[in-house]
Structures are given as structure tokens and as C-alpha cells.
Amino acid sequence: MGKKVGAEYLGERKYRFRVWSPFAEKVQVILKDSRKVVDMKKDERGYWEAEVNNLSQGTFYKIRLDEEEEYPDPASRSQPEGVHSWSEIPNSSYTFEASGWKGRAIDEMVIYELHVGTFTPQGTFTAIINKLNHLAELGVNTLELMPVSQFPGDRNWGYDGVYPYAPQGSYGGEQGLKELIDTCHQRGFSVLLDVVYNHLGPEGNYLSQFGPYFTDKYHTPWGSALNFDDEYADEVRNFFIQNALMWLEEYRFDGLRLDAVHEIIDRGAKHFLKELSQEVDALEQKTGCRYMLIAESDLNDTRLIRAYRNGGYGLEGQWVDDFHHSLHTILTGEGAGYYKDFGKMEYLAKTFRQAFVYDGIYSTFRKRSVGNSPLCLPKTQFVVSIQNHDQVGNRLLGERLSKLVSFEKQKLAVGMLFTAPYVPMLFMGEEFGETRPFQYFVSHGDKDLVKAVQEGRKKEFEYFHHGKEGGHTDPQAEETFKSSKIDWDYKKDTSKITLFEFYRELLRLRKEGAFRLFASSQVKTEFNEEKKWLRITSEEEGGSLFGLFNFGDEVTSWNPSETSQVEILFASADKK
Amino acid sequence: MGKKVGAEYLGERKYRFRVWSPFAEKVQVILKDSRKVVDMKKDERGYWEAEVNNLSQGTFYKIRLDEEEEYPDPASRSQPEGVHSWSEIPNSSYTFEASGWKGRAIDEMVIYELHVGTFTPQGTFTAIINKLNHLAELGVNTLELMPVSQFPGDRNWGYDGVYPYAPQGSYGGEQGLKELIDTCHQRGFSVLLDVVYNHLGPEGNYLSQFGPYFTDKYHTPWGSALNFDDEYADEVRNFFIQNALMWLEEYRFDGLRLDAVHEIIDRGAKHFLKELSQEVDALEQKTGCRYMLIAESDLNDTRLIRAYRNGGYGLEGQWVDDFHHSLHTILTGEGAGYYKDFGKMEYLAKTFRQAFVYDGIYSTFRKRSVGNSPLCLPKTQFVVSIQNHDQVGNRLLGERLSKLVSFEKQKLAVGMLFTAPYVPMLFMGEEFGETRPFQYFVSHGDKDLVKAVQEGRKKEFEYFHHGKEGGHTDPQAEETFKSSKIDWDYKKDTSKITLFEFYRELLRLRKEGAFRLFASSQVKTEFNEEKKWLRITSEEEGGSLFGLFNFGDEVTSWNPSETSQVEILFASADKK
Structure with missing residues (x-):
């Protein structure tokens, strides 16, 4: 087990600070109120640490490097004043009520993906609790939160997070998140967290000041890749592994959805994901709970989910975009961008039988052969959806299926989703045919960045929706965010009620094993x-x-x- | 099975030309003597082909792209006038005598690595035949030729080859190589070929004129990586797979040594090496011969050699540098560069027991954990040496062990090599303690390149032999090449005869199973x-x-x- 990082409570008002900075010659903790400066001590791997007495929750601190610049702690648990400002010593006082909760295996999950900021009017962890009755009535049993790590501003999908250890302050921070998870467990819901281990957001990311967290060897869609296999990679890997362990052990999440693992580039003899998986196995031994690791990947590679003995990384599950795309193209007739690879009934049939359409066959869109055969694996290792944040949100207008196809076709899609032998995942609001969009939104503080994001988004759609014009929304505008919020007043619309009942009934049949x-x-x-x-x-x-x-x-x-x-x-x- | 490329004889003086160039709009074959221009026809994957009648071996041709530039064929079988000039239609007339030869399994191999240009005074394939008596007397049974693909000039280790399908003209070309292999088989020797599928040499490489053979996504020590997983990768992979199949089927090599496979960067769901391995399996079914694929790798990753069912790529063997380094550092006391990671008796013991020293432990030199456990694999999947072209040649002075340690220590090293349970590999001349160096040499035609190589080499040694001064030799000088030739007049020196007898005796005991x-x-x-x-x-x-x-x-x-x-x-x- 590697070293924990950040500020850790040792009892009796004592905290240990630990930060990795292998090239620094002097590292200090600066306490805001007292202006106290504490020298840290370096170990052979470049971890610096110091123990400080008489501290309490709420103390603000930064890390000073080589007596020059001061930065927030990369492993900060709380950034009350935003991504550029002081880190806050964590609260460790929450007492969990749901003490007997032991988790849930992936094959029993019916997942509901939600974005904290737009799921409720309030956009907080606590407000989600009010919707648990609705979700219980629907028949899902697992919440999946889009990333919650501190991002710039208070509107973001979460993939621009820069403090992996800090739950977003505007969502309710540590206290709110722990309460949500605890309440979910008391109500019989599992909770998964979407974590981003392939990049950090563009604003407020000070990691490179501390050490070689990134490598120029590889490039990702977000710039230089995180350093998983170059010199000093052990400590970078540990930064993310400790993060995963924190969410599972301390926050009691039931598992993690690992964002775009194909951009976690690691050519070493033990892939980061396998190491992560083994560390999580060890935590299971320690706590007696079960944790699910579910990857998002565009590789269609069963290595992710095969057992270690079969050369796999031992993850419990992976998303299957092929299922969505096969169905979406048949439903809508769309064929631009990556949808070009789909649109045949043959593929819809294939994805129903074996999850991957691309199991080694040639992809016209990618201009190469893609994937390998999933036939030897349990079908409950594959997570499928007919809508999700990406497939809805990465459209020009962020339209949900309800805006694209007839009511009867929506029902057909739901029928495919729940009769297919995979783990189904819903996207918030689809259960009653929400018609509001889910659009891409940010609230960056850096003006140049805002401009770059606005223009980048436009460019992306020129490519994907070539030929279409207009309707473009501004990611930075607050209205874009607000208009993406779920309208909970759905019962005014009888067709929405009908659809909700349709979901309920199919989920009930599915639970009874009608489609097994x-x-x-x-x-x-x-x-x-x-x-x-x-x-x-x-x-x-x-x-x-x-x-x-x-x-x-x-x-x-x-x-x-x-x-x-x-x-x-x-x-x-x-x-x- | 993919498409063959290059000029293929169809019988009755007819040849089919096939070349991949997906972005070209017009591709033609130009015949030198007749100045005939033949239009080629494109298929959906970007392969162009044309059949031409009334041709004979020796016809010179080039490929003309879009009615502008003319280039040699990337899959040229012969470049009689060098890397920048005409390609020659291959000779397909050689009749093999050793028709009953079926190959040899790796666990029976005792390998002898040699460089064609310096192994004999003549530096040709044919001249090697004169040394087979010597090798038979010694007791090795497998020759491994350093790369023979056409390189610029007539002096090169072979890793600057630019025509993977053309055996170097100055070595004797196709005819000479086939005769050598055939004679070896008649004498009971297997023959392996070192092939370079991770880069092409810097001079005479026109691949990028034809198509996206390279990708900017990844960088290797030699520049942009070959494109094994990006758009159009299928056809690039096929170029190298067809090359491997040509050496095995047409030339009847018994296997391939795959150079530095850690620089074959492929994140796709089926790694290039697995695809290669499966294609070679299929060839085994077709010909009834056994072929061995042996990787050089710095990853210490058993995935290379594990069975497919265990998530492996199914190669038969891999080199183990840890064995060499553990022994070399103990023998010499050297500790600069990567030798810093060795120098302990503990590691020498470990490599004897399990091949990999670095089986997941932290490497001080690489500043990260390296490797995974080899314990579940047969020991005869690991190839070890106490000298090889790299470990000798990549020294400032190219000194062999004979120049570095005492005679008694040399014998100790040999004892380790042959009693260890791995596949032993000798480097030409070590069997009698050759004292001439094996140095790095080139004969590039491009002056800027020559300068860059000279300076690059100097810089490399500043790093590796920091502190040492002088003795640097010029890679481009003919003398550097000449002084690296084996001195076959070794019997004038009784200690050389003694050492040769020592090798013989140990090999004899080893063959009898004395050390099993x-x-x-x-x-x-x-x-x-x-x-x-x-x-x-x-x-x-x-x-x-x-x-x-x-x-x-x-x-x-x-x-x-x-x-x-x-x-x-x-x-x-x-x-x-």
C-alpha cells in the first residue's frame, strides 16, 4: 500500500501533511490565519511530510515550494475559495449510520447516471436525497454521480476537475457528499462515482509545479498525458490510487466509473488499471465491502475486464458504446461522425448477442480494425445505455432521445435496454422523457480559456454535424446550465407519466427474471x-x-x- | 491473411505489383529499360496493383506517385544501386535442397549471434558457410543474423535498414541468403533473423511519401513511431506481417528476433505482436514447419510470451537483459548508466532462479517500478547472453568481455551462461575470447546525417561513461568497421584455444542434460x-x-x- 497524500488527521488535533515534489529543495506548509510556516521533510522518493499540532477543521493552508511560490495542496480535500486559493483541512467528523452496508455486485445493478448540478433545482448533494423516493419507485438501485472533484466556478460537467480529492464546494463538499451516500445506503441504493484519471482540467491545475505528473511522451485530447509509465510514474500512480481508495474507504462509495481509460497510457509491465484493481481488492479484504470498478473505454478490449489469470486488469465492468450507437442510428437515421460505423440492423442484432459490434472488424470511421471478442465473458460485465451524458450532451443542441424520435420509438429503445442481458444505465430524466436539453457548460475564470472552449466547441460541431447551422449555445453562459436542469414537474404531461410507468413495468419484469x-x-x-x-x-x-x-x-x-x-x-x- | 506487397511472380514471366498509398490519386509502375509506364488500380483500402507481362528478373522499376515523384518500392526485394535508386524485380528461381527441414523448438536452441559484415573477412552470406564447421565443432545449433535489410552504404549494424523486404546487396542479396539458409539446414543449423519493426533508418526511407506509415501520436528514440494503432494502421501492420511471413516461408528462416518491441506502440485491442504471432501460427499449419518468434524488450513483461489464453501475445521467447547486467556488473564492477540497477550478488542469484531481476521492483535507474513475475513460465522461453552486439557495441570502445575481465572470470561467466536453465546465446567470437572490438559503424551517404550520428554517439557516451575521456571512434570511418571484423587466426593464441575447448566442453555437458x-x-x-x-x-x-x-x-x-x-x-x- 502506498503513502497517503494531503492532510491526514492523526487524532488529538494533530494533522500530517504529505505532498510529493521530487525536485524541490525545500517545501513548507503555510497556515493562513497564524501565518505559521512549517518545514517539511523529504524521503527518498520525493514525498515531503510534516506533522502539525493544534489544528482544527477549517484551517486554511497552502504549500510553499523552494521558498518562492505558494500553491494549493494537490491532494486538497476542500477548496472553499475556489481552485486558485487556499486549501482547507478536512472534516473527519461524519459518522455513518448505514454501518451494515456491504455493497452490491455489478450483475445486480440498475444504474442511474446523474449530474449533481442539474439533477435538482438546488444542484447539491443534499437535494438528491429528495429524489430517492422517485428513484425507488422507478426501480433503479444504483446512483452514478458525474465527477464531483473541485472544478473552476460552480458550473461544470465535472471533467475539468483539478482537485481530485476535494468534492466540489458548491455541491456541498465533504459533509454533503457523505450524507448523501449514507442516506442512499440506508435506502438500499448503491452509489458510484465517475472519476477522471486521464487528465486534469485546464484551469487551476498546479500539479506540474510540484513534480512530473505529466509526460510529453504521449498526447491526449487534453494535452500532455498523465505520467503512468515514465520516470517517477510510481508516485503519480499512487496519487490516483490513493484517491480511489479514499472515495471507497472514507466516503464509502460502492465503486468507481473510470473515465476514458484509453487515455490512461501505460506501456509498463503492470498496467495502472491492474494495480488499481489489486489495491481495491486489498481494500475489500480490509473492509469486507464489495467495490465495483467500471471503465469507460473506446477500445472494445476485453483485457480491461478479464481476470488477472487471463491477462486482464480485473475490472468488474465496462461501458459498451456500440450498444447505444447501434440503436441510436437505427432509431434516428443519423450517420455523421462515429455514427457512420453503425446504422445496420445486423449490428443491432450483434450488440444484443455479444455487446461489442466491433470485435476485431474494420471500422470505416476509425479507418482501422477495432476490438476483440467478448464472447468468453459474462454479459453482466457490460454496461449499456440508450442515453448518457456524452451521447446527449455532445450534440449540437444537447437533445435527448425524446426530442429526436417518436414516443413509440422511445419505448422500443427502452425495451431493448431492459431486455438485453447487460447492466442497464439510465441518464437522469429519461425515465419520464425529459425534453429539456443536457448541454455542455462551464464557468471558467480564465478569459482566454473561455474563448478557447467556446471556439473549440463550435469547431467540434462543424466536424460532427457538418452541414447543420445555427442553434449553437455558449458553454460559459449561465443560461446554458440552467436550461439543462431537470424539470421535475413532469406529471403535468400524461405521456411522461406513461413513459415512467413503462420504465417501471419493464424494470419490474427484468427484476423478476422475465428476460433472463x-x-x-x-x-x-x-x-x-x-x-x-x-x-x-x-x-x-x-x-x-x-x-x-x-x-x-x-x-x-x-x-x-x-x-x-x-x-x-x-x-x-x-x-x- | 492480408495482401502481399511488392512485385510478386505469377508465372509465365508475369509479375503483379502491389503498393499501398491511400491518399494518392494516381500510381504507376515505371520500368527503367523500356521506360514503360503502367497505371495501377486502387482498391478500397488504398492498395494499388497492376499486372505486367514479359518481365524477367533483373528488371529495374520505380513507383510514380500522382505523376510527380518516383520512388523505389517500399517492398522492394532488391536495391542493387542503393537505397535511393531503382528497385529490382526479384529472383524466384532458387531451389532449396534441404526439403525435409522442419525447424527447431526454442528449448533446443543454442544461439550464435553474428553480424554478416564483420563475421568473415569477405562480409557476405556465402562466406558464413565456411565457418559452419567451426560452429558445429563449438556445439551451437542456431545462427542469428543481425538485420540484413538494405541499408545505406555497405557498412551498418543493420538497424538503419530502409527496405525491410530486400536483403542487403553487399552481403550477397537474395541468392546468397537463400543459399546460406539452405546450407545451414542441410548441416543441421537453424537460422534466425533479427528484424526491425519499430522504426526505419534515417536515410533512404521514403515510406511517408506513400502513406501514413508513421504517427505523431507517439515518439520513439528514432523519431515518430510507426503507426500500429492509429488510422490506417491495418495496412501498416500488414506491411510488416507480410515481411515476417516472407522471411519464414520464402527464405525458410526458422524464426525471427524482434528488435526492441517496447517501441512497437500499440494500444489497440489486438496488439501487433499477437496478430503477428497468430499469422505465423497459420503459416506453421500451412508449411508444417515450426517458427520461433523471440522478442527483445526492456519491459520485463511476460505478456509477450504468455499463451493467448492467458492474455499473452504467444511469442516463443524473449531476451533477458537482467541476466547479462547482473553478471556483467559483478564481473567488472561497472555501475554507470543502466548498470546502476545491478551489481549485487542477490540479483545474480535471482536472475539464475527466475530470469527477471526486475519483476515489479523499483528501478533506481528508471525511477519507477519495472516488470512482472516470470515464475509461471517455462525457463526455456528466456534467452540469455554474457555478450551480445548491444552490450559490446554500445560501449565507448566496443570492448568485449575478453578486454574487461581476467581469463578466469571469463570462464566463470561462461559457466553461468551454460549452467543457467535458459536458452544461451553467444556473440560471434566470444567462444575463443576475440579481443578485437565490436564498434558502432555506419556508411551513410547524407553528410548532415553523418555529422548528426557522429555527434549523437559522442553525446550518448558522455551520459553513459561520464567521467571517461578519449578513445572515441568515428562511426562513419571504414577503419571502425574493419577493426571490428573477427580475427579467425585465433589458434595462434593458446588461451584462445583453451577458451574454445572450455565452451565446447560445457556445451557438451549441457547437451547431455548435466545441468537440467x-x-x-x-x-x-x-x-x-x-x-x-x-x-x-x-x-x-x-x-x-x-x-x-x-x-x-x-x-x-x-x-x-x-x-x-x-x-x-x-x-x-x-x-x-
């Missing part, structure tokens, strides 16, 4: 590219299960063999 | 850091094997338990 036969490796699919119907069949002794999906505009009929007795379990058109 | 007990997973090592002795013990029912190595300057004695009867199998000091 579709998890069989013997599942068969038939389809018609022109008429756009898909038929799924899974037979076993004593009974068979059929799924019929008609994405076309014509009515189509199917007669099973004469001797069969067919019972209709569920029909999307029944619910109007 | 050291391959046991139960092997035990004891050592003394101060006195520098190492004791290796392997016990089984019915008898035990002991190895005693004294690297210190003091005589040391050891008495096995009283009840044992010890027979001395071999003692290095006996041979004077």
Missing part, C-alpha cells in the same frame, strides 16, 4: 435491414423467449410455429 | 555480497546438483554435508 433467457449464449437473432425488424429467440427445455422489435414504419407480423403456445409478456404499444 | 536440475522451480541460491560467491543447489531424489561460483578475489571453500558423496562434474580452474 436472453443472456444465454444460444440466443438467436434474425432481422430485416429494409423493414427494420429484429427478432430475438432464446430456447430452452420447457419454454422459449421471443423478442420482437419493429423499428420500421410498417406494421409487421410474425407467426411462431403452429404448435407453440405464445403468451405476450409485454407489448410496447399497449401502453399509450 | 537447475531448471527446477525448487532451485536454491545462497550468496555472500562481500566475498562475492554464489552457491546454487537443486536437490531431487537420487541426487543433487551444486553450482559454486566465486567472483571474489579470495579463495573460498565449501564442504557439503558429511554424508554426501560429491563428484566434481566440471571446474573452471581446471582448464588453463
